[in-house]
Amino acid sequence: MLKIGVIGAGHLGKFHLNNWTVIEGVQVVGFCDTDDANAQAVSDKYNLRRYPNADELIKDCDAIDIVAPTIAHFELCEAAIKNGKHVFVEKPLANTMDEARELVKLAKEANIKFQVGHVERFNPAFLALKEHALKPMFIEVHRLAQFNPRGTDVSVILDLMIHDIDIILSLVKSNVNYISANGVAVMSDTPDIANVRIEFDNGCVANLTSSRISMKKMRKMRLFQKDAYIGIDFLEKKTEIIKLNTPADKNVFTFDIETNSGKKTIAIANPQVPEVNAIKMELEQFRDAIINNADTPVNVVDGFRAMDVAHQILEKISKANQN
Numbered sequence: 001m002l003k004i005g006v007i008g009a010g011h012l013g014k015f016h017l018n019n020w021t022v023i024e025g026v027q028v029v030g031f032c033d034t035d036d037a038n039a040q041a042v043s044d045k046y047n048l049r050r051y052p053n054a055d056e057l058i059k060d061c062d063a064i065d066i067v068a069p070t071i072a073h074f075e076l077c078e079a080a081i082k083n084g085k086h087v088f089v090e091k092p093l094a095n096t097m098d099e100a101r102e103l104v105k106l107a108k109e110a111n112i113k114f115q116v117g118h119v120e121r122f123n124p125a126f127l128a129l130k131e132h133a134l135k136p137m138f139i140e141v142h143r144l145a146q147f148n149p150r151g152t153d154v155s156v157i158l159d160l161m162i163h164d165i166d167i168i169l170s171l172v173k174s175n176v177n178y179i180s181a182n183g184v185a186v187m188s189d190t191p192d193i194a195n196v197r198i199e200f201d202n203g204c205v206a207n208l209t210s211s212r213i214s215m216k217k218m219r220k221m222r223l224f225q226k227d228a229y230i231g232i233d234f235l236e237k238k239t240e241i242i243k244l245n246t247p248a249d250k251n252v253f254t255f256d257i258e259t260n261s262g263k264k265t266i267a268i269a270n271p272q273v274p275e276v277n278a279i280k281m282e283l284e285q286f287r288d289a290i291i292n293n294a295d296t297p298v299n300v301v302d303g304f305r306a307m308d309v310a311h312q313i314l315e316k317i318s319k320a321n322q323n
Contacts, residue, residue, distance in 0.1 A: 001025065001026070001027045002025055002027065002062050002287060002291065003062045003063070004026050004027065004029065004061060004062070004065060005030055005031065005058065005061035005064050005065070006020065006028065006030075006031040006065045006067060007031070007032045007054050007057065007064060007067065007068050008066065008068035008069075008090075009032075009033040009067075010033070010067070012067050012090065013031075013033070013067035015279050017031065017046055017048075020283060022280075023280065023284055025287060026287055028046075028048060029049070029057070029060050029061055030050065030057055030060070031046075031048055031049075031050060031051065031057070032050070032052075032054050032057045033050065054076055054079060055079060058079055058083050058085055061085055062086065063088065063286070063290060064080045064086070064088070065089075065283070066080075066089040067090050070092055070095050070154055070158070071095050073092075073094045073099070074095060074096075074099035074102070074103065076089075077089055077106075078102070078103070078106060081106045081110045081114075082106070084110060084112060085112065086112050086113040086114070086286075087107070087115070088116075088117065088283070088286045089114075089116055089117065089303075090116075090117040091116055091117050091162055091163070091166070091303065091306070092116075092158045092303070092306070092307050092310065093116050093303035093304060093306075093307050097307065100303070100307050103300060104304050107300045108300075113286070113290050113296050114299060114300040115285075115286045115289065116300065116303030117282065118162075118163060118167075118306065119163075119278050119282055120163040120164075120166070120278075121166065121167065121282070121298055122278040122282045122285075123278050124273045124274050124276050124278070125232050125233055125234055125239045126234070126239075127273075127274055127276065128239040128271040128272060128274065129232070129239060132241065134230065135225050135226070136171060136204060136223040136224060136225045136230075137202075137203060137205070137224060137225055138204065138205055138206075138223075138224040139168055139171075139172075139204070139205070139207070139208075139221065139223055139224070140207050140222045141168075141206065141208040141209065141220070141221045143160050143161060143163065143209070143211075143218065143219050143220075144210070144216065144218040144219075145160060145211065145214060145217055146212075146213075146216075146217060147187050147192075147212055147213050155190035155194075156190070156194055156210050156212050157191060157194055157210065157310050157313050157314055157317075158314075159212065160210045160211075160212060161194065161196065161208055161310065162306050164208055166306040167221070168206050169305050169306060169309065172204050175200065176198060176199070176309060177199045177201045178199040179198050179199070179309070179313060180197045180316060181194060181195065181197070181313045181317050181320070182194065182195055182316075182317060182320050183195070186213050191314075191317055192211065192213045193209075193211040193212070193213055194211075195207070196208045196313050196316075198309070217235055218235065219233070219234035219235040220232065220234070220235075227243055227244040228241065228242065228244070229242045229243075238273065239270065239273060240268065240269070240270055241268070241269045242266060242267070242268050242269075243266075243267050243269070244264055244265065244266065244267075282297070282298075
């Protein structure tokens, strides 16, 4: 039985606890939270021991799930790694790039399993494309949210856009060549809305817009590649593929159009979207990586790469706002 401890039982931490308590092969030994009233409610609801400090909890676990504020990630991850414990930490990996670099070094030296909580990798709409060859050359993303004070301890880049940065880096097998960005702080002390252009060495270009001051919610990604358009709606859990010259299929709607180079057959498909709980799935895969001594699906280097691009964006925005 894998012994798990959870640090941070706030809004997201409760989602983690809900799932850990029903995941097979796992025993939640307890949790740690700094808010006395919240901790009492959590302890009563889940019948779990509240540990007085993180160090004691870490010592009693095989693996630790860190859902604490970003500013605390490094200290908690470092303590867990130095005690030889496996680590799951919510995104972003750390608060600064120096901290992130050190965590990469520590995790590799300790030879422990380390996973970063980029949960959109497990979104059903994205999973529906698992069997499809994705080689985008142009990507357009809109991630819009209504304002919520929770999460404003970091910029919209590290709060929202980093989800899409991680997915794009997992899709585009090429190095980042150039980044341009602009953003503005409206409701908080850090950028609340931003627009970014990322250019890759292979010619792929990604345009990303993220806002946490929108009147409506939107989480859409559009991929354009040779002979195909792929639309992913992370919010509505829908996926659409429009391709040229696709063989007839009973699950695919096709029609012909005339072009300057002759008649083209267009096929529209809506891949079956699996019914999965994204948070539960990412936690289960963390468990499986430990039990089977396998790679975690979103490892510490993945978390570092997403953070690296996010911080380059923040630097570009800072310089743009100084002009």
